[in-house]
Amino acid sequence: RLQAPQMTTNVYCWICVLNTFPFFSLLQIALMTVTLFPIRLLMAAFMMLLAWPFAFLASVGRSETTVEPQCLWRRLVDIILKIIMRVMWFAGGFHWMKVKGRRALPAEAPILTLAPHSSYFDAIPVTMTMASIVMKAESKDIPLWGTLIKYIRPVFVSRSDQDSRKKTVEEIRRRAHSGGEWPQIMIFPEGTCTNRSCLITFKPGAFIPAVPVQPVVIRYPNKLFLPIYTPSEEEKRNPALFAINVRRIMAKALGVPITDYSFEDCQLAMAEGQLRLPVDTCLLEYAKLVRRLGLKPKNTEKVLQEYGNRARKLEGQKLGLDDFAQFLDVPVSDMLRDMFALFDEHDDNCMDIREYVIALSVVCRPAKTLETMKLAFKMFEAEEDGAITEMELAVILKTALGVNHLSVSRLFTAIDAQDTGKITFDKFRIFVEQHPDFAEDYLYTENAGLHSGPCHRHQTKPTNGICPDFSPNDHGTIDGLHKKHN
Structure with missing residues (x-):
């Protein structure tokens, strides 16, 4: 799953406060x-x-x-x-x-x-x-x-x-x-x-x-x-x-602070999909690497379907760094190593390419939760019945949210009403249509510390709207880059 970086910075989005005018x-x-x-x-x-x-x-x-x-x-x-x-x-x-x-x-x-x-x-x-x-x-x-x-x-x-x-x-x-x-x-x-x-x-x-x-x-x-x-x-x-x-x-x-997050990062954090990103999501770091490596596809739907088909054929086979580079058709570089490390869950130099495809789908179309889930089910489902297990659902949702740990027991039990131990995408889709706030009701309540970002339901106003409360001198990624102007 996407591994959290050592230093995390909250990303705040635009907040509009409407004041009532006197008569x-x-x-x-x-x-x-x-x-x-x-x-x-x-x-x-x-x-x-x-x-x-x-x-x-x-x-x-x-x-x-x-x-x-x-x-x-x-x-x-x-x-x-x-x-x-x-x-x-x-x-x-x-x-x-x-x-x-x-x-x-x-x-x-x-x-x-x-x-x-x-x-x-x-x-x-x-x-x-x-x-x-x-x-x-x-x-x-x-x-x-x-x-x-x-x-x-x-x-x-x-x-x-x-x-x-x-x-x-x-x-x-x-x-x-x-x-x-x-x-x-x-x-x-x-x-x-x-x-x-x-x-x-x-x-x-x-x-x-x-x-x-x-x-x-x-x-x-x-x-x-x-x-x-x-x-x-x-x-x-x-x-x-x-x-x-x-x-x-x-x-x-x-006299204002700076942030190393871009407008695209804020759009991702603000996306009104049914899976709303938590404040400590690693997908923002992942999205940065996608842009810097030039991996964001122009024809999103076509490329994601192609990646999904190729990942399905691998049937969960783990890939090393060289295989990962070959899958993406890019050379091995330091940035690609950083990307690979996000998915190297057990630090054993291997990753599941299906997780990369899920994360890419979220970054490219953050508001289309069902489309991402449909693609994920297609990569994980068994050929004989087109269904996935609770463990596989946990992998999918952890990757889609960009977190390390996630319990999906309550959600899986609610969808699997017949207690078969498996669910299909059609069952998941019907359940989501009946429970549009399923993430808030079944995921955030079951997982302590998992909260949707400040752009969403339980929002608190940050000190200055979009930016976290830190000054230019405190930002670790650009220390030492200051130069006198003339």
Whole structure:
């Protein structure tokens, strides 16, 4: 079964607290909705329309691969568009915005890294600087908005192109090494929106070019340009280390903690499946290794069925590290050894590949509990009757929850009403349909210390929403990686 790592860190998810508004506040909101809001909306829309001809004029004749000199009239258009966008945000309620620090020149820091990313309003720095951003290619075809987007010369990502990610990184690298000819590129390295209570893991895309970056922290109602961060030789070779050190500096400026868990980890912890992960689950560590090894399949259903069929043919035969690597068609590496160790229950250098397939199913489709159980039954069931024993059910559920010990006696007895000593998937499915909270009723009550995560039924509010209560200086995985910025 998945073995618990020595150091565990709770992962907390977003918690929304709804406050009741006083009657006077509700009346005020209603009044402003029918009076002030339409005026603000019309003014913002008018500013967008006003910006379009200027953006269109400045975009005519532009090349996507070369950058033209910033002549006087283009600089004038740039200033006019910034003023128009500022009026638009003013109409939207952003009356006064403070900018602290000096924005670096493109030749000094070709890339601006912004965090935390929490809403669409984070586009304010883009409109104030007219820096380039990374956007999906479909955006440029949107009427009116597409023209404004093309003006800032974004790096477009195409969903239909399988090599789009590689091309995007190459384009960012090309612009970053242009010596300041291209506009700066603004990148939100978190890769998603959070609730601003901490900084989650930075994606390495902004740091692969190995050029100086300028961290920009967004703290409503202002933003702060931090000093330029120039990577060391080691960081140039290791974008992940570069990203970690920049994140530490930004977290310190914001006064918020950091977590090495990513948005994907939070999604897994929050999944509303019928098997809700406990707070000490090892599946989060497993999911990290799956991503780092590139083992998360694109065609999930097809790959899982293929793995399931191959695992069934092995009939519970234990695999060593080399056989495990051959099954996955990957070379043996330190990360693969870490993955193997999670399933090496008795430290005898062997594992049951069926457990790997179950864990992969949970990580790839966490909300589809019955689909995972159907796949597990298929791998474990006896050929003569298509049924499994209580011990086999315990193996399946322990792996699906990512825990070391689990008693399933009450659950198995409840399903096996005829006391045959075996159950089929059809019996399990019917029981689950009749008892949708079977995990809470039969597993958590029978197993002391097994509790669903804070995203679910018995939740307690963490100190800061998504993040556990620890500071950047206390986090063991990044100690010693701090580097002074210049």
